Amino acid sequence: MAKVEHEEPALEWDTPLYRQALTQLDHALELAAVPDFVSNRLRSPERALILTLPVKLDDGSYVTFPAYRVQHSSVLGPTKGGIRYDMAVDLGECAALAMWMTWKCALLRLPYGGAKGGVRCNARELSMNELARITRRFTAELAPFIGPQLDIPAPDMATNEQTMAWMMDTYSMQKGYAVPEIVTGKPISIGGSVFRHEATGAGVVMVIERACRRLDWELGEKRCAVQGFGNVGGIAATELHAKGARVVAVSDISGGVYAGDGLDIPALHSYVAANGSLEGYEEGVERITNEVLLELDCDILVLAAREDQVTGANAGSLRCKLVVEGANGPTSNEGDRILGERGIRVLPDILTNAGGVTVSYFEWVQDLGRLFWDRDEIRRRLADKMSDAFDRVWNVSDERGISLRDAALVAAIHEVSGALEARGVYP
Ligand code: NAD
DSSP states (O other), X not given: OOOOOOOOOOOTTOSHHHHHHHHHHHHHHHHHOOOHHHHHHHTSOSEEEEEEEEXXXXXXXXEEEEEEEEEOOOSSSSEEEEEEEOTTOOHHHXXXXXXXXXXXXXXXXXXXXXXXXXXXXXXGXXXXXXXXXXXXXXXXXXXGGOBTTTEEEEEOTTOOHXXXXXXXXXXXXXXXXXXXXXXXXXXXXXXXXXXXXXXXXXXXXXXXXXXXXXXXXXXXXXXXXXXXOXXXXXXXXXXXXXXXXXXXXXXXXXXXXXXXXXOOHHHHHHHHHHHSSSTTOOTTOEEEOHHHHHTOSOSEEEEOSOSSOBOTTTGGGOOOSEEEEOSSSOBOHHHHHHHHHTTXXXXXXXXXXXXXXXXXXXXXXXXXXXXXXXXXXXXXXXXXXXXXXXXHHHHHHHHHTOOHHHHHHHHHHHHHHHHHHHHOOOO
């Protein structure tokens, strides 16, 4: 019988961000050389939900919020990924981020696929009660499609431990018993894990330490700049400082501070805890802009703020020797190309910031077993996972002469492809 050629359908998640994820994937697929049916399967998410949530605001009016959940791949296990509350949330963004979660989980050899979801709303303009009602309605609508063996949400932009507590409670009320393993990143009092809060920033520094060993660098002699002083950047700066590295600059949305001899990181944290941001901090520092921070003369530049910070416009002006992606997607494809040409190595996001999802996995395992580990145990297990993934990425990069980003993607794709080939296509 003649083979029928089918065109790939134009799908609703086909937005610029999804195109960016696909461009990266297609490039990596050429290097990974996997069977055609695997490539085709991985280019589209398995499931994409579009929801509309009617929610009563505090003034008595009703608003309908668009909401989404995309599950990219369940080949390796339940899907896993954050829930964000942001005005930019759309189906394409969730689909792209879900795909990136698949690669991150696979690279770390976690038994998960990727997912992402969110509600299009401005969280800063909503009261706690309104956020609670949005979260509970969202969870109720999602209930048939999430589950501890199906899809496990976590916090992301503008969501936090409290959001996860509301999700866990709503899901548990519907089941009739407590189901802590339905979400990760929840408060410790309801089954959250110790060290989850610090995990991403600590993981970033574990990867930096490993890179220093390969580069024959002494971390204690290196000058570091950190963009973003939140959960990831703030903890990374603390860990670098504690390990004797000289953190010469940090920044947040309000701007940055610089001290050539090294900043007093604990003092900066106290200041931010009291004042909400770095704005106004003058003690023994020079004030700098975020643009200047990126172009400082230093050894290690940690990007821990947001996407698209190193682009075609500034990649030619960076003076660091190593770029470390603590944030998701902080280097554009064009920025990445320029850094590559200039011989500046980039430790890629799917490896470098994977500490968060790894300790989320530990949280889920602890919840399922109703058995909890202490900080030292979790830190040790995290270091093992990060080192193992780092070594595999570095070795593939060395052996094949490809960038660390391509090596990370190829290693991740091979994990998923191996499982997909073994399982085959049903029926
Ligand atoms: P956060 O909100 O705690 O901190 C973000 C920091 O970046 C804040 O200090 C903020 O002021 C600063 N910032 C925002 N815009 C900026 C700009 N234009 N210039 C300079 N600074 C700016 O967020 P986070 O949890 O630290 O996440 C940071 C990044 O790391 C995001 O890309 C996120 O997706 C990624 N990430 C976070 C985790 C996690 O566990 N928190 C895990 C993996 C990846």
